[in-house]
Amino acid sequence: MTHRRQFLRQSATALGALSLGPLMAHEQWLDLSYGIKDYLRKNEGGPMDETFWSQVRQAYTTSPQILNLNNGGVSPQPIPVQRAMIRFYEMCNEGPTYYMWQILDQGREPLRLRLAGLAGCDPDEIAINRNSSEALETVIFGLPLKAGDEVVLARQDYPNMINAWKQREKRDGIVLKWINLELPSQDEDYLFNSYAKAFTSKTRLVQITHVINWNGQVLPARRIADAAHQQGIEVLIDAAHSFAHLEYRIPDLGADYYGTSLHKWLCAPFGSGMLWIKKDKISGIWPLMAAPQPDSDDIRKFESLGTRSLPIEHAIGEAIDFEEMIGSSRKSKRLWHLKDYWTSRALQIPGVSIGSPLDPGWSGAIALLQMEGKSPSQVAEFLFSRYRIHTVAIEWENIKGVRITPHVYTSLKDLDLLVNAIREFATH
Numbered sequence: 001m002t003h004r005r006q007f008l009r010q011s012a013t014a015l016g017a018l019s020l021g022p023l024m025a026h027e028q029w030l031d032l033s034y035g036i037k038d039y040l041r042k043n044e045g046g047p048m049d050e051t052f053w054s055q056v057r058q059a060y061t062t063s064p065q066i067l068n069l070n071n072g073g074v075s076p077q078p079i080p081v082q083r084a085m086i087r088f089y090e091m092c093n094e095g096p097t098y099y100m101w102q103i104l105d106q107g108r109e110p111l112r113l114r115l116a117g118l119a120g121c122d123p124d125e126i127a128i129n130r131n132s133s134e135a136l137e138t139v140i141f142g143l144p145l146k147a148g149d150e151v152v153l154a155r156q157d158y159p160n161m162i163n164a165w166k167q168r169e170k171r172d173g174i175v176l177k178w179i180n181l182e183l184p185s186q187d188e189d190y191l192f193n194s195y196a197k198a199f200t201s202k203t204r205l206v207q208i209t210h211v212i213n214w215n216g217q218v219l220p221a222r223r224i225a226d227a228a229h230q231q232g233i234e235v236l237i238d239a240a241h242s243f244a245h246l247e248y249r250i251p252d253l254g255a256d257y258y259g260t261s262l263h264k265w266l267c268a269p270f271g272s273g274m275l276w277i278k279k280d281k282i283s284g285i286w287p288l289m290a291a292p293q294p295d296s297d298d299i300r301k302f303e304s305l306g307t308r309s310l311p312i313e314h315a316i317g318e319a320i321d322f323e324e325m326i327g328s329s330r331k332s333k334r335l336w337h338l339k340d341y342w343t344s345r346a347l348q349i350p351g352v353s354i355g356s357p358l359d360p361g362w363s364g365a366i367a368l369l370q371m372e373g374k375s376p377s378q379v380a381e382f383l384f385s386r387y388r389i390h391t392v393a394i395e396w397e398n399i400k401g402v403r404i405t406p407h408v409y410t411s412l413k414d415l416d417l418l419v420n421a422i423r424e425f426a427t428h
């Protein structure tokens with residue numbers, strides 16, 4: 001047995017890219033996680049340490065059919081998270097009301113503590129829910145605004161949020177003040193001023209998308225938030241793409257309200273999310289789903305969602321374990337490195353440009369590929385039909401290109417294939 005374990009540990013390190021994914025039994029996973037932890041005790045596991053990252057890849061069930069470079073849509077879960085979800089699901093089916101409401105429901109408070117630890121905030125400021133849309137719309141619809149109050153937002157924000165604000169505009173007569181950002185940009189003054197110039201004495205709130213999903217642009221959220229507060233304006237941050245991707249603590253952003261999805265960069269089960277509200281602002285937001293004391297300052301009033309998937313919620317804990325095992329800072333640097341690896345090579349191909357900022361601090365893993373004389377859908381279609389590389393064509397407001405998003409399990413070999421495919425299409 002010991003020999004077998006030793007062999008598995010060694011092979012997990014040595015085999016690198018070969019995925020044990022779908023076959024991996026619980027014992028194999030324990031061996032792999034032991035191997036990863038042991039490796040990190042002896043090595044730094046830096047962004048260019050392929051031996052380390054190939055072990056991380058083993059924890060994912062990567063497809064042999066396609067190369068998934070659309071992790072910017074939603075992330076896959078590592079095996080321990082998938083397993084936990086299935087285990088809890090099966091358990092709940094043995095007696096739903098007992099296992100869901102008497103057993104798993106007990107896990108929400110410990111989970112809140114763990115999320116707060118990861119996010120660097122007070123657990124009493126975190127509500128656990130299903131996604132960013134739910135978190136952000138809780139704030140958008142829960143804020144007591146009146147006709148004539150102004151909200152500043154960008155044309156490059158996410159459609160769900162834009163639609164929610166438009167609904168309030170129609171229903172309540174609030175006024176939307178639109179910013180149209182010219183992206184990509186690494187000019188902090190330009191980005192800051194685009195927001196600051198739109199503030200008036202009637203502005204009640206500014207919405208800032210921390211990482212713009214269309215091209216991965218990072219916005220100077222803290223600077224905008226500080227300027228807003230100086231004028232008594234509240235700040236809502238859409239962090240769907242920044243949590244567990246960039247390295248920061250939620251309070252660092254200086255927001256009043258913040259929402260994210262845990263099924264994106266944290267790799268928690270599909271349909272898991274988080275709302276953060278600054279303690280002294282909680283009582284002022286009406287919950288979207290009514291609670292017994294809707295005006296209380298208890299963040300749990302936002303968790304009256306009716307019957308929800310407790311297996312999904314409970315397996316978030318496994319995703320936190322996995323994140324902590326890799327280390328958020330190490331992960332964030334690797335993600336940036338992956339983007340840098342392929343973009344620096346693709347930029348050497350004539351006619352290729354990147355519609356995203358490239359420097360650390362302004363970007364993470366997401367980048368937008370642009371090819372002269374070719375539409376985004378033509379490029380995405382070529383990548384998929386010839387190489388089975390799954391990406392997404394983006395045409396939104398003034399942003400056009402093919403969004404390429406690697407993740408921690410993406411190998412450099414995968415990215416070499418991408419660059420070769422781009423080269424082939426460029427000379428087509």
Ligand SMILES: Cc1ncc(COP(=O)(O)O)c(C=O)c1O
Binds near residue numbers: 073132157160212213
């Ligand atoms: C910037 C941004 N905000 C909000 C969302 C909504 O996330 P969800 O579908 O998980 O609610 C997304 C989804 O991609 C996004 O990119």
